[in-house]
Amino acid sequence: MKKIELDVAIIGGGTAGMTTMRGALKHTQKVAIIEGSQFGTTCARIGCMPSKLLIAAAEAAHQVKECQKFGIYIKDHPQINGKEVMQRVQSERDRFVGFVLDTIDQYESDKIIRGFARFKDSNTLIVDDRLEIHSKAIVIATGSTPVIPAQFRDLGDKILTNENIFELEDLPKSVAVVGTGIIALELGQALKRLSVRVTILARSGRIGTLSDPVVQECAAKILSEELNIIVKTDISKISIKAGQIEIEFKGENTETRIESFENVLVAAGRVPNIKKLDLQQTGLKLDQKGVPLYDPNTTQCGDSHIFLAGDVSDYRQVLHEAADEGYLAGSNAALFPKINSGKRRSALTVMFSDPQIALVGQKFKELKSDRFAIGEVSFENQGRSRVMLINKGILRVYAEKESGLFLGAEMIGPVAEHLGHLLSWAHQQQLTIPEMLEMPFYHPTIEEGLRTALRDVKRKI
Numbered sequence: 001m002k003k004i005e006l007d008v009a010i011i012g013g014g015t016a017g018m019t020t021m022r023g024a025l026k027h028t029q030k031v032a033i034i035e036g037s038q039f040g041t042t043c044a045r046i047g048c049m050p051s052k053l054l055i056a057a058a059e060a061a062h063q064v065k066e067c068q069k070f071g072i073y074i075k076d077h078p079q080i081n082g083k084e085v086m087q088r089v090q091s092e093r094d095r096f097v098g099f100v101l102d103t104i105d106q107y108e109s110d111k112i113i114r115g116f117a118r119f120k121d122s123n124t125l126i127v128d129d130r131l132e133i134h135s136k137a138i139v140i141a142t143g144s145t146p147v148i149p150a151q152f153r154d155l156g157d158k159i160l161t162n163e164n165i166f167e168l169e170d171l172p173k174s175v176a177v178v179g180t181g182i183i184a185l186e187l188g189q190a191l192k193r194l195s196v197r198v199t200i201l202a203r204s205g206r207i208g209t210l211s212d213p214v215v216q217e218c219a220a221k222i223l224s225e226e227l228n229i230i231v232k233t234d235i236s237k238i239s240i241k242a243g244q245i246e247i248e249f250k251g252e253n254t255e256t257r258i259e260s261f262e263n264v265l266v267a268a269g270r271v272p273n274i275k276k277l278d279l280q281q282t283g284l285k286l287d288q289k290g291v292p293l294y295d296p297n298t299t300q301c302g303d304s305h306i307f308l309a310g311d312v313s314d315y316r317q318v319l320h321e322a323a324d325e326g327y328l329a330g331s332n333a334a335l336f337p338k339i340n341s342g343k344r345r346s347a348l349t350v351m352f353s354d355p356q357i358a359l360v361g362q363k364f365k366e367l368k369s370d371r372f373a374i375g376e377v378s379f380e381n382q383g384r385s386r387v388m389l390i391n392k393g394i395l396r397v398y399a400e401k402e403s404g405l406f407l408g409a410e411m412i413g414p415v416a417e418h419l420g421h422l423l424s425w426a427h428q429q430q431l432t433i434p435e436m437l438e439m440p441f442y443h444p445t446i447e448e449g450l451r452t453a454l455r456d457v458k459r460k461i
Helices: 015-025 042-046 048-070 082-105 150-158 182-193 213-226 319-335 383-387 416-428 433-437 447-458
Strands: 002-011 031-035 112-114 117-121 124-127 131-140 144-146 174-178 197-201 228-230 234-241 244-250 257-261 263-266 270-272 306-308 348-351 356-361 372-378 394-400 406-413
Touching: 002 015, 002 319, 015 031, 015 082, 015 131, 015 319, 042 048, 042 082, 048 082, 048 182, 131 319, 150 234, 150 263, 174 182, 174 257, 182 197, 182 213, 182 263, 182 348, 197 257, 213 228, 213 394, 213 406, 244 263, 306 319, 348 416, 356 416, 372 447, 383 447, 394 447, 406 416, 416 447, 433 447
Parallel strands: 002 031, 002 131, 031 112, 131 306, 174 197, 174 263, 197 228
Antiparallel strands: 117 124, 124 131, 144 270, 234 244, 244 257, 348 356, 356 406, 372 394, 394 406
């Protein structure tokens, strides 16, 4: 078996792995990425970008259908060509992936190792039983994979996840969506607006990652007006008949019924890719999911020379966090045993449903009782929102009573992606509510709704 020596070995070639490489190369050239599957990153290949391409097509179709509310009429209903929709999704997706592959191609050949790695011991990796790598430090950046509940595993190619749905040649005629998380609701709503019959089967009644009960209730009401969401679903039987998936189920407020679908989109969460790593050989302490315990501020596992970066850490599964963790992990791995703490950005989550959902800073469930005040605004009567006929949703902002410090926010509403960014910047700068109200708010804009919420909380602190 061939043997090589490295200063930093990186397992995984996604966003976190690539930025780990950048961080490590600042300090040493004895670095390599080990990748057994495809390069291209989750975001570019199967995540952020292809999903937003599908959502963009759905929004275009929806705007055509809704234009009569402005007194504008189109003689015929819009005709959706599913094959052309998917062709554009795939073409643009491949373009984004190409940019990533161009970066990989710029690395020297000895920096890329193809194959699947597993631990022999805490310093040694075996790649496909053909290569032994001894490394001073190792970064695990293997990402995550969709959870497929046991009752769906016998459905074969009828199962869709975010990892294969964008490979479809045409839109399906009907889909059962399992879950009410970000992927489930984004793709479920997009498919519905592209004339796919969609039923969403939810084990709970929760929407996305929202924890504020007021925002949660508002989101459930708004989305249920458009989507067929069955909450607290109990699935009693699944079978394939005449090429269709037949599901027998009962919801919280529904009788037992049977529906048939062309496909099932399983979006019931993701789990870290760790099963084949043989982590027991490292001696690291593992959590209940089998993931090594680590410090998010350093990415170091305990006091070891092993680091975690990206979705595998199960900390914040979003691209910019994976990139930050990767760069920090690469730098610390190369400098080990010298360890530096990195500055983590304020938490920001966006769900590209319509209306959009955003969470900033501390969630409602993370706030300390009796030490915070809440300000809110409804978008139903907010000026610019009504002008644009997108006047749905609510924004709730949280502030510390004693200091007036802005703590966080949860919202569903128009342009939540932009409001979320403004609020995340304010949170990271540790601004107080009075300081935020000193900022300009142009008229007429949806951002004026944010000012209303800030004024509301100022009166309560």
